Amino acid sequence: xxxxxxxVIPAAGFGTRFLPETKAMPKEMLPIVDKxxxxxxxEEIRASGIEQILIISGHAKRAxxxxxxxxxxxxxxxxxxxxxxxxxxxxxxxxxxxxxxxQQYMRGLGDAILCAKEFMDGEPFGVILGDxxxxxxxxxxALKQLMDQYEKTGGTVIGCQIVPKEQVSSYGIxxxxxxxxxxxxxxxDMVEKPAVEEAxxxxxxxxxxxxxxxxxxxLEQTKPGKGGEIQLTDALRVMAHHQKVFAYNFTxxxxxxxxKLGYLKATVEFALRREDxxxxxxxxxxxxVAQMDK
Numbered sequence: 041x042x043x044x045x046x047x048v049i050p051a052a053g054f055g056t057r058f059l060p061e062t063k064a065m066p067k068e069m070l071p072i073v074d075k076x077x078x079x080x081x082x083e084e085i086r087a088s089g090i091e092q093i094l095i096i097s098g099h100a101k102r103a104x105x106x107x108x109x110x111x112x113x114x115x116x117x118x119x120x121x122x123x124x125x126x127x128x129x130x131x132x133x134x135x136x137x138x139x140x141x142x143q144q145y146m147r148g149l150g151d152a153i154l155c156a157k158e159f160m161d162g163e164p165f166g167v168i169l170g171d172x173x174x175x176x177x178x179x180x181x182a183l184k185q186l187m188d189q190y191e192k193t194g195g196t197v198i199g200c201q202i203v204p205k206e207q208v209s210s211y212g213i214x215x216x217x218x219x220x221x222x223x224x225x226x227x228x229d230m231v232e233k234p235a236v237e238e239a240x241x242x243x244x245x246x247x248x249x250x251x252x253x254x255x256x257x258x259l260e261q262t263k264p265g266k267g268g269e270i271q272l273t274d275a276l277r278v279m280a281h282h283q284k285v286f287a288y289n290f291t292x293x294x295x296x297x298x299x300k301l302g303y304l305k306a307t308v309e310f311a312l313r314r315e316d317x318x319x320x321x322x323x324x325x326x327x328x329v330a331q332m333d334k
Contacts, residue, residue, distance in 0.1 A: 041194050042163050044187050044250060045092055047085045047146045050152040051145060051170035052098030052143040057299055066101045067298065068170040072306050073314065075299050076107060080173045081135055086183035088243055090166060094139045094159045110134040127223040148269025150259050157256045164190065164252045172247030173306055175313075176291065182248055187292045189224060190250040195284030198227065198276065199248030202289055209233050211244035212273050223289040228282040230273055243287050245273070254279060300331035 044204060055067030058165060062070075068078035078095075085093055096105060097108040111130065118127040142150045153167065166183050186197045212232050216225030231240060249272075258275040265271055278286050295306035308325075312318045 041066075041191070042083055043092060044164055044166055044190065044332045046094065046163060047088075047090045047092070047166035047168065047183070048094045048096060048153065049078065049081055049085075049158070049170050050149055051098045051101065051104060052096050052146065052148065052152055053170075054099075055298075064100055066097075068101075068104055069103050069107065070297070070303065071227070072173070072297070072303075073311050073317070077173060077306075078104060078170055079107070079133065081107075081168050081170065082138070084174065084181045084183055085166065087181045088166070088187060090183075091137065092139070093136070093256055094141065094156050095170075096143050096155050097140055098143050098146065105140060108138050109138055123278045131159065145265065146269075148267075148271050150262060150270035150272040150275055153251075153272055154256060154259045154270070160253055160256075162253050164250060167249040167251060169247040169298075171296065173295045173297055174248070174290075174292040175295070175310070176293075179291065182290045182292045182294075183250075186248055186250045186288055189286060189288045193224075193284060193286055195286050196252050196255070196276065196279060197250045198245050198285070198287045199290050199326065200244045200287045201246050201294060203244040205236060205239070205242055208239040208242060208244065211246070212241050213241060214243035214245065215240035216243060216287055216307055219286075220258075225287050227285040227287050229280065230277050233274060236296060243289065245287070247296075248290070251276075252279075252283075255282065 051068045054064035058067050060127040072080065082093060095104060114128060116129065141155050143155050168183060176182060182199060186199050189197045203211060209234065212230050212235055214227055215229040215231060216223060216227050218225055225243060243292060255275055258278050259270060262270050262275050276285060296302035297306050311321050
């Protein structure tokens with residue numbers, strides 16, 4: 041069984057929920073405090089032991105490439121100004137080796153993953169969506185948790201969390217068979233945004249995967265669905281009918297920064313965790329709430 045050495049970040053979407061900000065700025069570059077969203081994702085991938093990263097980009101995404109590139113003039117300025125901590129941080133960002141390819145047309149997540157076929161070269165790989173951030177503190181990164189399950193099972197692993205029953209209609213829900221591990225189920229099927237009374241479980245797929253290379257052949261045969269898009273979920277359903285596909289309830293606080301409320305929650309909570317910002321920011325928020333309650 042091949043180990044996971046590569047990961048892909050799909051980041052080609054238009055980010056329409058954040059217009060007009062995302063007209064020229066990728067949504068993945070929106071900052072959570074002082075780091076762009078996609079940097080948190082790259083850091084999770086590297087903390088999981090993966091060094092080879094492919095970003096699937098698209099129109100108006102050049103800022104992502106610039107962010108992870110070197111910046112000699114900025115580095116020289118920081119050095120001459122004696123700002124060595126900032127210089128170290130900037131060089132750390134630029135030290136990450138990232139590959140890029142373009143999704144020429146916005147034809148769904150499945151099509152974006154298909155763009156990674158040549159890069160993966162027959163190997164299993166990790167996937168994290170470009171706007172999906174998970175906080176784990178000093179615990180094991182969410183992607184690494186899925187990689188551990190892949191090593192135990194040898195099958196594709198879908199990252200999930202158990203959501204409240206009243207929220208199942210907002211997610212792709214797993215219909216699965218229990219295993220000896222209560223956090224791991226073998227996938228029988230997946231239902232996209234079911235009615236509450238029709239949901240087969242509360243296992244919701246949440247933006248992280250470890251996928252075997254068989255997915256590429258399935259995606260190539262997957263017909264476009266609604267809106268002309270090829271969906272990864274459809275390919276995973278086909279795979280589940282013919283081979284081992286699992287869903288794992290990973291630990292961590294997950295933020296969907298692709299919607300405005302999720303993004304605001306991430307910004308506030310990450311700021312509160314900072315030693316340099318947290319105490320003062322907490323006092324400010326307390327005062328603001330008290331003022332607004334008057």
